[in-house]
Ligand SMILES: Nc1ncnc2c1ncn2[C@@H]1O[C@H](COP(=O)(O)OP(=O)(O)O)[C@@H](O)[C@H]1O
């Protein structure tokens with residue numbers, strides 16, 4: 153299926169974000185247009201201060217643009233009340249950061265199921281759905297381990313499973329492999345790629361060109377503007393077919 157036929161999951165229309173006022177004004181993002189369709193993984197690269205994290209917080213509804221429009225699954229975030237926005241975030245959007253924010257006193261499956269429980273699911277339903285999400289990242293067998301009983305790469309896969317548990321389809325990852333060695337980082341990206349292929353869409357901020365190669369497209373940011381967009385140098389299918397996993 154070509155991208156034109158797939159459902160739009162995320163959209164930015166002419167989005168700008170200005171921090172501060174007067175002499176202290178910082179244009180973190182300028183007139184950004186970006187669309188992600190179902191099954192698409194887009195890497196964002198750019199120097200420090202270029203606006204990458206601001207882009208993620210706007211897409212996740214954690215911050216509002218100064219101008220322009222953000223849509224998640226066709227819904228304009230500007231039309232939502234604070235309460236509706238919070239509900240949309242809980243149900244649709246998952247984040248993965250370099251520091252994973254896994255809760256050390258909860259097992260892997262409890263960590264993954266937590267967003268569902270916070271959203272009112274029963275413990276049993278949360279566990280069942282969380283186990284499925286752990287299967288998607290090839291970690292079902294470690295479901296009852298605590299974070300400190302897992303490797304860094306395994307913990308990062310738990311964070312991905314939590315981000316995309318249940319109905320959530322939007323993954324926003326800010327340098328998720330930054331704390332991992334490059335082989336472990338690739339293993340995490342391989343799992344992430346397969347998960348996005350099965351549904352959802354993801355935006356991945358990374359400094360590592362090899363990790364960006366797992367994406368369908370790479371967007372380059374500089375001073376809050378998209379300077380270039382390239383198809384990723386190797387297709388994900390080619391990487392998977394070449395067994396570029398570790
Ligand atoms: N809350 C804020 N208040 C003021 N300036 C900010 C704030 N957040 C980000 N900025 C500025 O916006 C620009 C983009 O920041 P950021 O999105 O964090 O970039 P990146 O993630 O690419 O390093 C930088 O100049 C940064 O200093």
Ligand SMILES: [Mg+2]
Nearest residue numbers: 204205206326
């Ligand atoms: Mg950043």
